[in-house]
Amino acid sequence: MTTLGTIGAGHIGSAVARVALDAGYDVVLSNSRGPASLADLVAELSARPTARGSVRAATAWEAAEAADLALVTIPLHALAQVPAEPLAGTVVIDTGNYYPQRDGRIAELDEGRATSSELLQRHLPSSSVVKAFNHIAAAQIVDHRAPAGTPNRRALAVAADDTTAEQRVAAFLDEIGFDVVDLGSLADSWRIEPGTPGYGAEDDAEQLRAHLAAATRG
Secondary structure (H helix, E strand, O other): OOEEEEEOOOHHHHHHHHHHHHOOOEEEEOOOOOHHHHHHHHHHHHHOOOOOOOEEEOOHHHHHHHOOEEEEOOOHHHHHHOOOHHHOOOEEEEOOOOOHHHHOOOHHHHOOOOOHHHHHHHHOOOOEEEEOOOOOOHHHHHHOOOOOOOOOOOEEEEEEOOHHHHHHHHHHHHHHOOEEEEEEOHHHHHHHOOOOOOOOOOOOHHHHHHHHHHOOOO
């Protein structure tokens, strides 16, 4: 069975864990406060009758080591805490956004010389980073799922520099209940950042493509 390891277990991390468990993935959760702080969440997820996989808590390093597919869902200012060595060779989903009021000012991002996902990829040079889940509310990850072929199925954008990694994440998104729109490279991921038309919009694939095309930087 495939294991999803999460670096971060807040609202987005918990929601993705729920839908992954329902899809039959095993999940290893981690956060900055240690495994003991996740006991209640593990108990809640384990008790869900729809869960088909197992779930446990671990350190960030252990979650990274266990991951066949990893999810990094932490504030951008904590990026340095992501363990790089155990994620070598792993596909890493980046759910993050840049919020200057929270993360402090980052000149590369303010000046449009990089995207937040490119910064994570730089931190994880031996991993394949794929941007996803950054433009949907956590509750909607659980509530807006729908089977493949459902008319106007909710769509999520993905961006990556590694085509194979992007395809892996696209397959995961389809498994958990979403259509997928290819946004392009990590350098293009600004098109779905906060303040763009697609950010937070409850789009199907056609609507999301239109919103991505309409985005302007800055």
